[in-house]
Amino acid sequence: MDFINAVILLLNYIFVPALTYGSQLALGAIFVTLIYGILRFANFATGDMMSFGTMAAILFTWYFQSLGVSLGVLPTALIAIPFAIIFMIFYMLLIDKFVFKYYRNQKSPPVQLAMVSIGVMFVTQAVVRIIIGPSDRRFFDGEKFIIKAGEFKEITGLNEGLAIKSTQILTILVTLILVSTLFWFLNKTKTGKSMKAYSDNEDLALLSGIDPKKIVMITWIIAGILATIGGTLYGLDKSFKPFTYFNNMLPIFAAAIVGGIGNPFGAFLGGYVIAFSEILLTYAYKKFFMYVLPESMEPDGLVQLLSTDYKFAVSFSILVIVLLYRPSGIFKGKVL
Amino acid sequence: MRKNLNVIAAYSIMMGLIILVGIFQSWNIALSIFNLCLISAVMTMGANIQWGYAGLINFGIMGYTALGGLAAVLISVNPVQEAWSAGGSNILFSLFLIIGMVLAVRYILKKYDKSKLRTYIIATIIISGIILVRFVSEPGIEAIEDVNPAKTGFLGGFGLPIIFSWIVGAFFAGGLAFIIGKVALGLRADYLAIATLLISEIVIAIIKHEDWLTRGVKNVIGLKRPAPYEVDLQQTDWFINLVEKFNFSKLNLIQDFSERQSAFNQLVIEGSSIFVKLCYSGLFLVIVIILLILTQKALYSPWGRMMRAIRDNEEAANAMGKNVVKQHLLIFVLGSAIVGIAGAMLVTQDGLFTPGSYRPMRYTFLIWVMVIVGGSGNNFGAILGGFAVWFLWIEAAPIALFVINLTTSGLADTHFLKQHLIESVPYFRFLMMGIGLLLIMRYRPKGILPEKIEIK
Numbered sequence: 001m002d003f004i005n006a007v008i009l010l011l012n013y014i015f016v017p018a019l020t021y022g023s024q025l026a027l028g029a030i031f032v033t034l035i036y037g038i039l040r041f042a043n044f045a046t047g048d049m050m051s052f053g054t055m056a057a058i059l060f061t062w063y064f065q066s067l068g069v070s071l072g073v074l075p076t077a078l079i080a081i082p083f084a085i086i087f088m089i090f091y092m093l094l095i096d097k098f099v100f101k102y103y104r105n106q107k108s109p110p111v112q113l114a115m116v117s118i119g120v121m122f123v124t125q126a127v128v129r130i131i132i133g134p135s136d137r138r139f140f141d142g143e144k145f146i147i148k149a150g151e152f153k154e155i156t157g158l159n160e161g162l163a164i165k166s167t168q169i170l171t172i173l174v175t176l177i178l179v180s181t182l183f184w185f186l187n188k189t190k191t192g193k194s195m196k197a198y199s200d201n202e203d204l205a206l207l208s209g210i211d212p213k214k215i216v217m218i219t220w221i222i223a224g225i226l227a228t229i230g231g232t233l234y235g236l237d238k239s240f241k242p243f244t245y246f247n248n249m250l251p252i253f254a255a256a257i258v259g260g261i262g263n264p265f266g267a268f269l270g271g272y273v274i275a276f277s278e279i280l281l282t283y284a285y286k287k288f289f290m291y292v293l294p295e296s297m298e299p300d301g302l303v304q305l306l307s308t309d310y311k312f313a314v315s316f317s318i319l320v321i322v323l324l325y326r327p328s329g330i331f332k333g334k335v336l
Numbered sequence: 337m338r339k340n341l342n343v344i345a346a347y348s349i350m351m352g353l354i355i356l357v358g359i360f361q362s363w364n365i366a367l368s369i370f371n372l373c374l375i376s377a378v379m380t381m382g383a384n385i386q387w388g389y390a391g392l393i394n395f396g397i398m399g400y401t402a403l404g405g406l407a408a409v410l411i412s413v414n415p416v417q418e419a420w421s422a423g424g425s426n427i428l429f430s431l432f433l434i435i436g437m438v439l440a441v442r443y444i445l446k447k448y449d450k451s452k453l454r455t456y457i458i459a460t461i462i463i464s465g466i467i468l469v470r471f472v473s474e475p476g477i478e479a480i481e482d483v484n485p486a487k488t489g490f491l492g493g494f495g496l497p498i499i500f501s502w503i504v505g506a507f508f509a510g511g512l513a514f515i516i517g518k519v520a521l522g523l524r525a526d527y528l529a530i531a532t533l534l535i536s537e538i539v540i541a542i543i544k545h546e547d548w549l550t551r552g553v554k555n556v557i558g559l560k561r562p563a564p565y566e567v568d569l570q571q572t573d574w575f576i577n578l579v580e581k582f583n584f585s586k587l588n589l590i591q592d593f594s595e596r597q598s599a600f601n602q603l604v605i606e607g608s609s610i611f612v613k614l615c616y617s618g619l620f621l622v623i624v625i626i627l628l629i630l631t632q633k634a635l636y637s638p639w640g641r642m643m644r645a646i647r648d649n650e651e652a653a654n655a656m657g658k659n660v661v662k663q664h665l666l667i668f669v670l671g672s673a674i675v676g677i678a679g680a681m682l683v684t685q686d687g688l689f690t691p692g693s694y695r696p697m698r699y700t701f702l703i704w705v706m707v708i709v710g711g712s713g714n715n716f717g718a719i720l721g722g723f724a725v726w727f728l729w730i731e732a733a734p735i736a737l738f739v740i741n742l743t744t745s746g747l748a749d750t751h752f753l754k755q756h757l758i759e760s761v762p763y764f765r766f767l768m769m770g771i772g773l774l775l776i777m778r779y780r781p782k783g784i785l786p787e788k789i790e791i792k
Contacts (some may be wrong), residue, residue: 060389060650099774111529114529116774116777118704118705118773119771119773119777120774121770122769123766125763129766253530253533257527316537319534320520320535322533327524327527
């Protein structure tokens with residue numbers, strides 16, 4: 001019985017939250033990796049682009065709520081997402097036309113494009129804060145829990161409860177659907193294959209008649225979809241605050257590089273690597289050991305490897321270690 | 337003279353703008369803008385050395401600034417005796433353990449050839465060392481943080497004049513840069529940018545949460561000042577006489593005695609804060625000028641030529657027998673040390689250390705905007721960038737308010753759009769920075785004052 005309690009404890013506090021957080025990071029990381037693989041620069045505006053997409057989703061959610069449209073148990077934001085995506089793609093293409101296109105045609109070095117993306121970051125951040133303000137916003141509605149901790153205890157008769165929020169399941173499901181569609185698109189369709197070819201060797205791809213304009217446009221469209229959905233899921237699960245989104249850029253970068261930048265599948269797994277290591281290293285295992293070990297060996301302290309304050313530091317340390325020993329990432333990068 | 341005309345013109349416009357602020361808003365605001373401009377100029381000089389001279393991207397400026405600020409705290413605050421006696425020995429012992437660990441790892445690295453066994457041994461030393469250090473330091477840390485947590489709760493510093501911290505801050509930042517450089521300088525440009533950005537976040541996380549050393553988010557306030565205090569000044573005779581002399585004609589216009597006295601008191605209070613700010617300006621100006629002379633000398637020395645050669649073509653410089661790795665490390669350390677000085681100056685001026693206020697937007701990306709806008713590779717450009725961008729950063733809100741009022745003058749004051757815009761005035765500074773950066777990068781990619789290489 002104690003063993004089952006221990007397992008439930010880990011599921012409740014480590015596995016489910018890490019899986020959710022990892023899915024959110026994974027979407028962002030694929031976004032970074034796609035831009036890096038095809039447009040060839042590190043996009044420092046990642047976090048703010050995600051917050052722009054989320055802002056659009058929130059605005060549409062409010063609009064639908066005011067009309068009285070709702071999905072019952074599911075959050076209204078789900079209807080808002082497609083509209084937000086269209087809005088977001090429009091914004092991305094606009095930025096590309098007025099900002100990035102010039103440098104791409106000039107064949108500027110990646111560093112210069114990264115600097116330009118900092119300019120975009122400033123502008124996007126300003127636009128988001130001017131439109132919706134910098135404060136914390138919750139836009140979740142519908143049923144909050146699938147299983148409540150108390151109900152779970154009653155049903156199973158265990159000491160430990162397992163609480164699963166509907167946003168957690170929603171996040172994981174949507175991520176899986178989205179990512180598998182993306183991989184199907186990249187690996188099976190003609191456009192996807194030409195994107196891979198373009199990422200692998202630009203000159204050869206051009207020689208074989210691939211239209212670079214189309215590739216770039218599709219990349220921005222996919223990026224817009226990923227950013228909006230990733231951002232909205234994060235906002236539903238936690239809350240929407242522009243500053244948090246800006247900060248999330250850092251673990252997202254870590255995930256993309258750990259997985260091998262330019263490699264979407266690596267980025268996908270990288271998200272989970274970062275999320276799990278952050279939560280595993282900062283969780284206090286005292287209760288777990290209380291269940292597993294006999295009473296005489298119970299630990300005194302919290303048995304916490306690092307205090308939760310260092311959550312971010314964990315992912316960055318992993319990144320630094322990976323960069324030093326395997327600069328191309330765990331799964332070799334640069335093959336889209 | 338002629339070729340420097342644009343430099344002189346740009347600087348006179350900048351000074352003119354600050355003087356205009358003094359006339360139209362207040363001299364107090366103008367001087368505080370000027371002081372922060374000087375600090376920003378020091379930061380941009382540091383970043384410019386790395387980016388402009390050597391082409392290294394350092395997005396870790398925030399980390400070095402914070403370390404400089406930490407130096408100011410550790411130098412100037414009086415030591416907390418109680419805390420030292422409570423947990424000082426544990427902390428010192430863990431420090432020795434860490435040093436021993438590093439030495440042991442170095443010894444093994446030097447003595448034995450690369451092998452799997454060596455890697456495992458090093459890993460064991462590091463892991464067991466960390467566990468040991470935690471075991472030793474934990475009771476000490478707890479004891480220190482329990483000593484009067486509302487007021488101290490940390491070890492305190494050395495109780496020296498805060499000016500020394502400017503040098504110590506440089507050493508702190510340089511030391512960190514040495515470690516980072518050893519580890520990360522081999523990376524490609526954009527990876528280096530990301531790695532330094534993340535490392536600076538780690539530095540901030542440590543400063544925020546190691547309360548025994550820095551007091552963390554509880555902040556350290558009331559640091560000693562190198563300049564006199566306003567309250568003291570208002571009671572010193574020579575200062576009161578000075579204010580009287582300056583405003584003699586103005587005061588004579590007021591007939592009534594009591595009214596004249598109260599106006600005079602007001603002037604003394606205002607004058608004292610201006611005087612204090614002027615003292616800081618003087619100190620900062622000295623630093624900026626010293627650094628400017630040094631960096632200019634370095635730029636036109638054989639060493640500066642070598643740096644540019646390395647920047648422009650690493651392989652060729654390497655083939656000519658220049659040690660690229662060593663020079664990169666050197667310039668990385670030098671530039672970061674300068675940023676560290678700026679960090680200490682900033683805390684000195686504010687008189688408080690607030691780890692929570694270190695955010696990458698303000699301390700990393702804004703500094704980069706300054707470097708790019710001013711002109712990378714040109715020290716005068718970098719300083720001008722620091723001035724211009726900081727000026728805009730502060731004055732953006734009034735400018736935005738003016739523009740909003742102008743464009744929405746047709747709307748009623750209670751109109752929701754107008755109210756919303758006026759509420760979000762503070763965020764227009766981000767917009768201005770972003771658009772400014774994008775425009776400069778597009779139409780003047782080398783900055784306002786581009787790099788000029790004179791061959792003598």
